[in-house]
Amino acid sequence: MKKTAIILGSDSDLPIAEKCIDVLRKLALPFTVHVISAHRTPEQARDFASSARTNGYGVIIAIAGKAAHLAGVLASHTRLPVIGVPVKSADLGGMDALLSTVQMPSGVPVACVAIDGGANAAWLAARILALNDEELFARLESESAKMTESVNHKNDDISSKYNK
């Protein structure tokens, strides 16, 4: 199984990474976590991305706020899929990071999830890895069925309360 790399622009992004880690653990997917900044440690960003495929990674999740160039910089140094998670900032509410992450030039794609969307970054990474893994695909189907069941229970509860 290929590993997922979770790269944080700062240790202050950890709460968003934890949402991602929870999903990867639930799916029993191997991952590693690193603090690497596009601006403060650009050489490490280049080195990590350019060697990621050789080092056994299948997908990279980049979590960053403010002028969030991390996902784009990593994507420029690898042909692995890169998923960007824009992090909410106190000043601009995450719109700054969202636009910095999503507005990539043609040829260097970044798949951008919602502001603070750490969980969906992991779900998307799992879908990418499941393209070549029938067993993981089956696990995703099973998790999806559980989600459906949970929403149906909520519907039953609310319906029995209000729909007399």
Ligand code: RP5
């Ligand atoms: C970004 O700037 C980081 O990803 C973080 O979201 C934001 C603030 O970083 P710190 O000042 O908390 O290190 O590079």
